[in-house]
Amino acid sequence: xxxxxxxxxxxxxxxxxxxxxxxxxxxxxxxxxxxxxxxxxxxxxxxxxxxxxxxxxxxxxxxxxxxxxxxxxxxxxxxxxxxxxxxxxxxxxxxxxxxxxxxxxxxxxxxxxxxxxxxxxxxxxxxxxxxxxxxxxxxxxxxxxxxxxxxxxxxxxxxxxxxxxxxxxxxxxxxxxxxxxxxxxxxxxxxxxxxxxxxxxxxxxxxxxxxxxxxxxxxxxxxxxxxxxxxxxxxxxxxxxxxxxxxxxxxxxxxxxxxxxxxxxxxxxxxxxxxxxxxxxxxxxxxxxxxxxxxxxxxxxxxxxxxxxxxxxxxxxxxxxxxxxxxxxxxx
Amino acid sequence: xxxxxxxxxxxxxxxxxxxxxxxxxxxxxxxxxxxxxxxxxxxxxxxxxxxxxxxxxxxxxxxxxxxxxxxxxxxxxxxxxxxxxxxxxxxxxxxxxxxxxxxxxxxxxxxxxxxxxxxxxxxxxxxxxxxxxxxxxxxxxxxxxx
Numbered sequence: 501x502x503x504x505x506x507x508x509x510x511x512x513x514x515x516x517x518x519x520x521x522x523x524x525x526x527x528x529x530x531x532x533x534x535x536x537x538x539x540x541x542x543x544x545x546x547x548x549x550x551x552x553x554x555x556x557x558x559x560x561x562x563x564x565x566x567x568x569x570x571x572x573x574x575x576x577x578x579x580x581x582x583x584x585x586x587x588x589x590x591x592x593x594x595x596x597x598x599x600x601x602x603x604x605x606x607x608x609x610x611x612x613x614x615x616x617x618x619x620x621x622x623x624x625x626x627x628x629x630x631x632x633x634x635x636x637x638x639x640x641x642x643x644x645x646x647x648x649x650x651x652x653x654x655x656x657x658x659x660x661x662x663x664x665x666x667x668x669x670x671x672x673x674x675x676x677x678x679x680x681x682x683x684x685x686x687x688x689x690x691x692x693x694x695x696x697x698x699x700x701x702x703x704x705x706x707x708x709x710x711x712x713x714x715x716x717x718x719x720x721x722x723x724x725x726x727x728x729x730x731x732x733x734x735x736x737x738x739x740x741x742x743x744x745x746x747x748x749x750x751x752x753x754x755x756x757x758x759x760x761x762x763x764x765x766x767x768x769x770x771x772x773x774x775x776x777x778x779x780x781x782x783x784x785x786x787x788x789x790x791x792x793x794x795x796x797x798x799x800x801x802x803x804x805x806x807x808x809x810x811x812x813x814x815x816x817x818x819x820x821x822x823x824x825x826x827x828x829x830x831x832x
Numbered sequence: 833x834x835x836x837x838x839x840x841x842x843x844x845x846x847x848x849x850x851x852x853x854x855x856x857x858x859x860x861x862x863x864x865x866x867x868x869x870x871x872x873x874x875x876x877x878x879x880x881x882x883x884x885x886x887x888x889x890x891x892x893x894x895x896x897x898x899x900x901x902x903x904x905x906x907x908x909x910x911x912x913x914x915x916x917x918x919x920x921x922x923x924x925x926x927x928x929x930x931x932x933x934x935x936x937x938x939x940x941x942x943x944x945x946x947x948x949x950x951x952x953x954x955x956x957x958x959x960x961x962x963x964x965x966x967x968x969x970x971x972x973x974x975x976x977x978x
Contacts, residue, residue, distance in 0.1 A: 523847070588875045591876045591879070
């Protein structure tokens with residue numbers, strides 16, 4: 501029995517507990533980490549789908565249709581919608597709920613807006629952990645919507661098994677899709693706004709490119725024509741997602757990718773902890789205060805100084821830094 | 833990372849204040865709400881903007897899911913004495929604690945007094961400065977650092 505009452509409530513399907521715990525994991529609090537540890541056995545069951553793509557292609561509107569479709573099938577759905585934080589003030593306007601057009605009082609649906617809070621790559625720090633909380637809460641499907649992404653916002657790859665890249669007609673020629681980044685992570689291309697002229701051409705062109713694009717696995721990217729406006733192609737899109745999920749369960753290249761993702765997560769978690777410890781050491785440890793002093797006065801160079809710091813943290817002996825005896829760097 | 837490191841020691845990191853901005857009911861004038869949303873954003877808060885034609889129920893649903901600290905309601909329709917108390921009542925019925933409500937729009941002084949007595953933390957009429965709104969929202973969120 502997990503000790504945190506919030507965790508117990510979450511596992512019983514308490515929405516307030518889910519909301520509060522998301523706040524905790526989003527701010528990286530110890531309570532959040534402890535909660536994640538205890539819910540971990542309840543995770544990994546949901547279908548996690550990422551929706552990414554440029555600004556204004558209709559990601560939210562398409563997700564809104566998809567949510568309606570899945571709720572009709574009786575599936576419980578969680579949505580995480582990420583919008584950017586201001587790099588200047590840290591503030592954010594999170595506006596995805598407007599387009600999600602949610603049915604009131606639906607107990608099988610939970611939507612959370614998140615700000616990137618300084619994270620680049622299209623997601624926020626807490627997105628992966630929020631997916632897990634939603635899984636433990638009992639969601640069958642979790643949909644992650646990235647910020648309106650540029651060409652290199654590909655972090656959705658780290659949290660979602662199936663990645664839908666949403667595009668619209670007239671976005672550019674076939675060379676655009678050869679460029680690195682967004683097009684590399686697509687398992688499915690959803691050509692939204694297919695009610696507009698140019699849609700058949702966009703679909704045909706993407707189908708031609710799909711075989712060339714996905715060189716990493718044996719999956720050939722699906723191209724689905726849809727329109728959030730007219731609610732067409734939604735079932736096709738879901739079928740395609742299910743097909744890819746099935747593929748990912750069986751295919752060895754997909755398993756390799758999972759191993760890659762896991763290694764990346766472990767690395768990030770350790771980096772995060774190291775970062776905290778470094779910050780703490782530098783601000784509170786007397787020896788380190790002295791080191792800072794010595795580096796800033798030019799008596800030790802920063803490269804050797806960082807080795808000393810690393811040695812303090814890992815407990816391993818560091819290459820002993822040459823103390824400059826003769827020519828300290830002149831103060832500016 | 834800007835703005836999150838106001839208290840730097842160990843745990844208990846400060847997190848941004850989260851504010852719901854919504855227009856309940858049927859009025860279509862959302863310019864004021866947008867200006868306020870933007871001002872709160874620039875003050876370092878995370879504003880979940882719900883926009884037009886929201887029901888009190890959907891506003892409270894959103895506030896719960898988003899773990900908001902504050903709900904800001906904008907009304908220019910004259911329906912404030914119906915809709916604002918309704919939001920407060922639903923919050924109470926659902927035993928939600930820790931979410932305070934403020935309102936803005938065309939709200940006569942007499943009504944403002946009554947709304948305050950029902951627990952509305954702050955009411956802003958025409959001419960209210962953005963600075964005063966930011967200040968009050970910080971106060972009602974119970975935290976001074978955004």
